[in-house]
Amino acid sequence: MATPRAQFVFFSRLLHWVMAAMVLTMLGIGVTMVASLADYHRLVSIHRPLGIAILILVVVRFINRQLNPPPPFLDMMPPLERRIASRSELAMYGLMFVLPLVGWGMLSAAHYPIVLYGSLHLPFILPHSPMLYAVLRRTHTVLAYLFFFTFLAHFSAILFHTLILRDGILLRMVPWSVRRSSDPTAG
């Protein structure tokens, strides 16, 4: 009988870490730019194309997840924790998809040019509506905070598993291949 994989496939791990860096950068840029006079323009000029890149990559990631399902949960993980873990993963996928889309939509509703680089800009995906802009602008902020707290929860869980339970859950996602010989408990 084949034993199930213990690690995510390499492409999944690559996507996870690349997107983790992008998303954290994005949350940092987002919260900084709205509070900055001097750096506002420079940051917003990065925020737009980076958001679109995340939108594209999350679609790739979702397709990849269908093609390469995650390895099974650890045996000793209780059902409730498994459910929470799956739901929070789903929430993060959803936020990575919805946040850029709301950003694109809000700029569309304001008919604000959505410049990616130079003269390259995106088309409007919503009709011009000041009130819709205001609602989506607020939604963008609320979802971003929600994302930050979801990230904190995810990060806390990993720290707890790694430092307290020491069950090696992080090895499922580390960028390098986990080699049997490097594991002292192996055998």
Add this chain to the structure above:
Amino acid sequence: MSMHLEASAGTRRRPLGIASTLVRLAVIGGVLLVVAGGFAYLGGWLTPRNVTPGRFTDAFQQVNGVHPGFRRNHAKGIGVSGFFESNGNGLRVSKAVVFQPRRVPVLGRFSLSGGQPYAADVASDVRGLGLQFSLPDGELWRTAMINLPVFPFRTPEAFYEQLLASKPDPATGKPDPAVLKAFIDRHPETAQVLSFLKTQPISSGFDNTTFHGLNAFWFVDASGRATPVRWMLTPLQPFAPAQEGAEAQDKNYLFDGLIAQMRRQPLRWRLVLILGRPGDSTRDATVAWPADREQLDAGTVTLDGVAAEDVSPATDINFDPLVLPAGITPSDDPLLSARSAVYSRSFTRREGETKQPSALTSADVRKGQ
């Protein structure tokens, strides 16, 4: 073989001692605190004295009160429309599509400075003109100009400080002169600009006002060469000095005058590019460039339509000076990013509010025509 992998990821180790568990939990707490604290720091929550776009916008509201639906500054205004006819000269310094010899549609808004949407027109008020050029490739160029050739404040922080200093004292209903004087003493550049502005003649109306882009920008040509540029709109309508007594007769006399003039004929301005030379400061809007800098006539702006804010599409445009086409890029002037940030905040607030009728309504526009 894969059983070994299973063992590495999936075996719970011997339980930790109490002390060890507490230390590890503290480490986890510390890491989370650093992450959350870093986030809070970036968001400005730990530095309540720093000027942020939100606090800047709040300052306008503190000084003027909150007028829902209106811009927090340049609150009183009227929409206009027309076109820009480029003569192609601008291509010498910028590859921007707007400078190709052709006609592009323009939307605009004339305004008076201050956050009071119903204030009476005063000849010496700072006059504003926001313009949006819609380029055939879908790009937009927005600019917010005023009638001052130089700006009284070098930094956004100075502007903010002056704004708060000009807040009316609840006791007298007027700004405290001592506070204003203390500000001027700290900012000699502001004193210099204000005394220079006193020597500048004030024109009779919007139609014969020269509008200045204020900040410097980099214009980039097709070969990638960058030139520091400031621009202005010089009226083709002849200059006439502001008339004594006009203010007393009609509290909207500047706007009503504009409506009446536009009924008679379209109003036209030349778009003049002022080409800086190496060494000219691009980051100090309080200082004009030497008078001998080359001026390039890039074409003519014609405004032939006027509409009150309840119907004009210009009402919902944020004349963010950093909405630029490829071929024009921001300079290092700190005012530019700050203007973009604060305009955006003001825009976000007013777009979510129920709009009130403006001082100038469609009925006023019809009456004038």
